[in-house]
Amino acid sequence: MLPHPTVEQLSLHTVLSALGDPTRLAIVGDLARREGTALSCSHFSGLGSKSNLSYHIAKMREAGIIRVEPCGTARLVTLRRADLDSRFPGLLDSIISTAVSMPPPEKRLAPVD
Amino acid sequence: MLPHPTVEQLSLHTVLSALGDPTRLAIVGDLARREGTALSCSHFSGLGSKSNLSYHIAKMREAGIIRVEPCGTARLVTLRRADLDSRFPGLLDSIISTAVSMPPPEKRLAPVD
DNA sequence: GCCTTTGTTCAAAATTCATTGAACTATTGA
DNA sequence: TCAATAGTTCAATGAATTTTGAACAAAGGC
Numbered sequence A, B: 001m002l003p004h005p006t007v008e009q010l011s012l013h014t015v016l017s018a019l020g021d022p023t024r025l026a027i028v029g030d031l032a033r034r035e036g037t038a039l040s041c042s043h044f045s046g047l048g049s050k051s052n053l054s055y056h057i058a059k060m061r062e063a064g065i066i067r068v069e070p071c072g073t074a075r076l077v078t079l080r081r082a083d084l085d086s087r088f089p090g091l092l093d094s095i096i097s098t099a100v101s102m103p104p105p106e107k108r109l110a111p112v113d
Numbered sequence C: 001g002c003c004t005t006t007g008t009t010c011a012a013a014a015t016t017c018a019t020t021g022a023a024c025t026a027t028t029g030a
Numbered sequence D: 001t002c003a004a005t006a007g008t009t010c011a012a013t014g015a016a017t018t019t020t021g022a023a024c025a026a027a028g029g030c
Helices: A012-019 A022-033 A041-047 A050-063 A081-087 A091-099 B012-019 B022-033 B041-047 B050-063 B081-087 B091-099
Strands: A066-071 A074-079 B066-071 B074-079
Touching (some): A012 A022, A012 A050, A012 B012, A012 B022, A012 B091, A022 A041, A022 A074, A022 A091, A022 B012, A041 A050, A050 A066, A081 A091, A091 B091, B012 B022, B022 B041, B022 B050, B022 B066, B022 B074, B022 B091, B041 B050, B041 B074, B050 B066, B081 B091
Antiparallel strands (some): A066 A074
């Protein structure tokens, strides 16, 4: 449905710059915290307005970090962990082990720094 | 001399956004390729104008990715590998193993993507 | 069919970033 | 001292990013 890059299309600099943002890091951290679970966009409503969130989610989808699939009126978001691991071994693990230790998005006033 | 953040001051999002740029990724890749060696800024002159390079080097220094020390009229640049490893274990290794396999900066027409 | 929920899209504004060239500083070497 | 070398700083410009709110679309429940 929504366009997702293939594994071969993943680019290191695109992935890193997508992750180099506090809001998006917080989203990844929360996804990692519940590995395997699909979360709807509304789960992250503490991180900004609806349209802004939509923007950040789209950016991560285009970078190949998450997969987004429609499910009713919602969009289920999952981490593309296996894909990222195969293209950039160890990258996500190292990022997640730091990002996971940060407070979850819904408990924060401002995005993680 | 020049201000460098301490290990405790390193922030994941700052490091990632500093690395999320093709020019800076190329610099890190080149530094990693000659691990331990200190390179002067002029080594990277294929990547842009003097002032632009100065900007990118400063950005990485402020993010804590490199250390820059004056040596005569030159500035010697080194990767802060141990510091990054201790704060974000595995991060640099995974990035470098991808970045190192890219062509070195001086052999390219445009920055790495 | 209508209303609600969930997101997207769009245009506009605000911000930040990257790039350039000129002027400048500091160090070295002749 | 003079000139060359190596970088920095500054202001300006253009590009890209982030953010907002309003309008829109699609699915599900009543």
